[in-house]
Amino acid sequence: MIxxxxxxxxxxxxxxxxxxxxxxxxxxxxxxxxxxxxxxFIGILLYITFGINRRRFKLFKLKETVKRRLYDKKxxxxxVKEQKVEFENKKNTKLSELLRNSSNFATQPANDVKVLxxxxxxxxxxxxxxxxxxxxxxxxxxxxEEGELFNKLYSLLKEKLENKVEVRILYDAIGSYSxxxxxxxxxxxxxxxxxxxxxxxxxxxxxxxxYRNHRKIIxxxxxxxxxxGVNISDKYIKSDSELGIWDDTHxxxxxxxxxxxxxxxxxDYYFASDQELLLKDKYLPDIExxxxxxxxxxxGGPDADHPSIMQQYIKMINLAEEYIYISNPYFIPNSAxxxxxxxxxxxxxxxxxxxxxxxxxxxxxxxxxxxxxxxxFLGIEIYQQKNDFLHSKVIVMDGxxxxxxxxxxxxxxxxxxxxxxxxxxxxxxxxxxxxxxIKDCKESILLDYETYxxxxxxxxxxxxxxxxxxxxx
Numbered sequence: 083m084i085x086x087x088x089x090x091x092x093x094x095x096x097x098x099x100x101x102x103x104x105x106x107x108x109x110x111x112x113x114x115x116x117x118x119x120x121x122x123f124i125g126i127l128l129y130i131t132f133g134i135n136r137r138r139f140k141l142f143k144l145k146e147t148v149k150r151r152l153y154d155k156k157x158x159x160x161x162v163k164e165q166k167v168e169f170e171n172k173k174n175t176k177l178s179e180l181l182r183n184s185s186n187f188a189t190q191p192a193n194d195v196k197v198l199x200x201x202x203x204x205x206x207x208x209x210x211x212x213x214x215x216x217x218x219x220x221x222x223x224x225x226x227e228e229g230e231l232f233n234k235l236y237s238l239l240k241e242k243l244e245n246k247v248e249v250r251i252l253y254d255a256i257g258s259y260s261x262x263x264x265x266x267x268x269x270x271x272x273x274x275x276x277x278x279x280x281x282x283x284x285x286x287x288x289x290x291x292x293y294r295n296h297r298k299i300i301x302x303x304x305x306x307x308x309x310x311g312v313n314i315s316d317k318y319i320k321s322d323s324e325l326g327i328w329d330d331t332h333x334x335x336x337x338x339x340x341x342x343x344x345x346x347x348x349x350d351y352y353f354a355s356d357q358e359l360l361l362k363d364k365y366l367p368d369i370e371x372x373x374x375x376x377x378x379x380x381x382g383g384p385d386a387d388h389p390s391i392m393q394q395y396i397k398m399i400n401l402a403e404e405y406i407y408i409s410n411p412y413f414i415p416n417s418a419x420x421x422x423x424x425x426x427x428x429x430x431x432x433x434x435x436x437x438x439x440x441x442x443x444x445x446x447x448x449x450x451x452x453x454x455x456x457x458x459f460l461g462i463e464i465y466q467q468k469n470d471f472l473h474s475k476v477i478v479m480d481g482x483x484x485x486x487x488x489x490x491x492x493x494x495x496x497x498x499x500x501x502x503x504x505x506x507x508x509x510x511x512x513x514x515x516x517x518x519x520i521k522d523c524k525e526s527i528l529l530d531y532e533t534y535x536x537x538x539x540x541x542x543x544x545x546x547x548x549x550x551x552x553x554x555x
Contacts, residue, residue: 094118116204117551152348154186157361161378165338167507168189173401174483174507178378180397181505182520184388187345187379193337195504195511196488198310199518201318204332206232208300208308211334212238215302218248218365220347222279222299224257224488226263226314231491232314232442234258239271249274250353250510251429252347254295257313264549279500293384296488296499299347304367307340309333309379309504310486311475316443325440326470331409333486333513335424338369339377346381365513373459382489383500391489392496394503398420398479405432407519413437413450414492420453427460438472446492448548451541458531465526472522475503476515484512493552 167189169175178189192534198204212219212235227230239249251269253261255278258275269276279295310332312318317328327414337344348360361365363526382391399422406426413435415423427433441447454464477485487503489495506512 088330088533089191089302090508094502096485141508150353150383151387153352154385165191169376169507171482173403174482177394177401177483177505178282178395178507181380181390181394185382185386185390189378189507190338190342190386191376192371192373193335193339193375193377195375195377195506195508196332196334197484197511197515197518198312198332199549200329201312203518204308204310204312204330205319205365208371209238209333211302211306212242212269213429214245214306215242217303218250218342218482219527220250220299220301220351221314222252222295222297222347222350223314224254224260224294224298225315226251226253226258226368226438227313227315227317227464228287228422229316231316231319232265235314236268236272239269239274248473250351250355250357251276252279252295252350254256254279255268256294257296259320265330270423273336275355275358277351279350279354282546294494294499295383297350297489297502298342299502300440301340301344304365305336305369307335307343309335309343309488309502311473311488315426317471319468325442329467329470331476331486331507332475335377335504337372337375337377339504341366341378342379343504344501346379350500375511378505379506380485380489382503385500387421389496391501391503392419394414394485394505395419395477395489395491396405398477398483398485399426402431402479404428404480405434406480407434407436407476407478407516408490408491409436409474409519409522410477411438411441411452411471411473412443412490412492412495413472414446414490415453416493417498420456423457423462424460427457427462432484433461434465434518436465436467436472439466439468439527440471442471445548445551448544449552452518452545452549453533454529455518455531458529458534464527465523466531467522469525478512478515478519481513481516482509483507483515484515488513496517511537 104369167178169178182188195209198207218238241247251274253276256280266276280293298311298313311330312332315328316322317329319327321327344366348365352359380390382389382395396419399419425435437450458464475487475489485503486506487501489501489503495501541554
């Protein structure tokens with residue numbers, strides 16, 4: 083008993099010292115201190131798993147993270163094909179330059195972009211393009227779930243493999259936890275190369291559990307690409323729970339930006355497979371102009387030197403002069419993001435926030451609700467989509483720039499997940515996204531500050547408890 087207590091005291095003191103020395107924000111430090119003190123042993127385990135910032139603390143860095151950084155140094159400048167984009171206004175230039183330096187991908191001109199607004203539309207076009215593949219198909223998803231879409235994909239890929247088209251598939255080990263070994267074997271048996279990203283192995287479990295690959299990417303023949311928020315799951319085409327159909331946004335790309343998107347996949351595939359480096363002309367062909375839209379791929383993750391997804395969102399909020407519209411299912415801003423929103427709102431920028439009324443996570447939902455009273459007080463309009471489950475990760479700014487991708491507004495997407503956004507510098511595309519955003523807002527519930535302020539005490543307590551655990555989200 084005495085030995086157990088001594089070990090607990092030592093571990094607790096070490097955790098407290100580490101939190102004080104290395105945590106980046108006082109509010110987050112306080113949350114972790116309380117978690118460690120209130121939950122004996124479990125709190126320490128939670129902090130080691132979810133709380134340590136591997137970007138700053140070398141002892142706890144993943145071996146894969148170190149290898150990924152070495153990969154960047156070796157291949158970043160040697161192979162990247164960039165075309166210069168000259169913007170007419172300084173806002174675009176500043177945003178583009180920031181993300182070029184933090185995320186390593188320049189803005190690419192001359193792309194054709196289609197914004198896909200729901201699961202049916204998204205998968206109709208995806209399967210249409212997959213059918214045209216002649217050389218290779220590369221897919222990467224956070225969630226692969228068995229069902230109607232899964233079976234349709236299997237049949238199509240089987241046909242393509244029979245016609246000598248190469249197929250490579252990446253899936254996240256946690257996001258696709260329900261995917262049975264038998265289902266994975268089906269794809270491998272027909273010749274597809276299938277790998278989990280950051281699998282959970284004994285000995286590395288505590289270091290890999292918190293770092294998930296949340297990207298959704300398809301690249302076909304190196305010339306056609308898809309990215310956004312949609313996973314391979316029937317949730318996007320039919321309702322199977324009280325959440326309804328998952329309502330999401332995706333983008334279909336043709337043009338030079340596909341090269342940047344493909345490099346994100348190639349890097350992840352190299353580390354998942356530990357054997358194939360696809361930096362070859364066969365997989366990275368020269369891509370002709372396909373349209374007149376400038377697109378920049380933003381890739382963020384714990385292996386990066388900078389939190390590029392968070393920097394992208396903050397910079398867009400800071401640059402906004404007229405309005406900023408945000409659609410996101412997990413709106414749990416950190417202190418830097420919250421301050422950027424305060425400054426923008428107090429400066430007269432119109433801010434609209436569209437979130438789901440329903441959620442797949444009690445903790446995430448109530449943590450998100452805990453921010454609403456202050457945001458409403460600032461004059462920010464908050465809309466709750468009432469019918470289906472809003473899963474889109476979209477930002478539009480001043481009718482000039484739009485972002486569609488996988489990055490949420492929470493600690494996990496900013497610090498722990500591998501994410502990918504497509505940043506679109508085009509008035510026509512942005513205005514079309516705005517129109518859909520406003521349409522969705524009209525069909526949603528607009529929250530009122532006075533009413534929300536007087537919500538029941540039990541709800542406020544639930545929100546406070548959930549916010550307390552927001553560092554875990």
